[in-house]
Amino acid sequence: MQHDDEPRHDHSAAVTQHWHAYSYTGRSYSDGLIRRGEVPSNYPPIEIKNWLTRPADHVMNTFHDVEKAMTWLEEELSQNPHVEEALFPLxxxxxxxxxxxxQTAGNDVVHGYYSKAQxxxxxxxxxxxxxxxxxxxxxxx
Known part of the structure; x- marks a missing residue:
């Protein structure tokens, strides 16, 4: 896992706003299977905030800067074109x-879709x- 700041975190300083990046690629699962825990451990949770309850090794990267977060997101989405790219341009x-x-501190960005690779x-x-x-x-x- 990579982080845009070194050291990874300074526990003595006040925690500043940052974003943890998460990634899943694979098949989709029903809400029932998710609720019963019958999905891969890195499968997206039903409630967005529950990403933060996942182990630290599920974090793909941590960003304190919007530009760096957006660079990561663009690279990730570019590598996995949307099945309906014409309707949902990158x-x-x-x-x-x-x-x-x-907009304001505390906003999340979540993309979930099917790729051209199904x-x-x-x-x-x-x-x-x-x-x-x-x-x-x-x-x-």
């Missing part, structure tokens, strides 16, 4: 994502820390 999805991250693609930038949810994969929130 440029539009990226602009919406950027606008969301730029795989379910999930890419998520999950805001941390978040109000009312004191969990961080690195235990520092």
């Amino acid at each position: 440029a539009d999805r990226l602009q919406y994502s950027r606008d969301t991250l730029d 795989q379910y693609i999930s890419r998520a930038l999950i805001a941390c820390p978040r109000e009312g949810f004191p969990i961080c994969p690195y235990g520092i929130a």
Whole structure:
């Protein structure tokens, strides 16, 4: 796993807003299977905030900067073209994502779709820390 700042986290400093990047590529599963825990451990949770309850080794990257987060997202989505790319152009999805991250601290960006390769693609930038949810994969929130 990579992080845009070194050291990974300074436990003595106040935790600043950052985003954890998560990734899943594979088949999709029903909500019932997800609720029963009958899915791969890296499969997207039903509630977005629950990404943060996952082990730290599920974090693909951590970003403190919108530009770096957007670079990661663009690379990930470019590698997995949407099955309906003409209806959901990458440029539009990226602009919406950027606008969301730029709006205010604490916003998440989650993309879930089927690729042209017929795989379910999930890419998520999950805001941390978040109000009312004191969990961080690195235990520092």
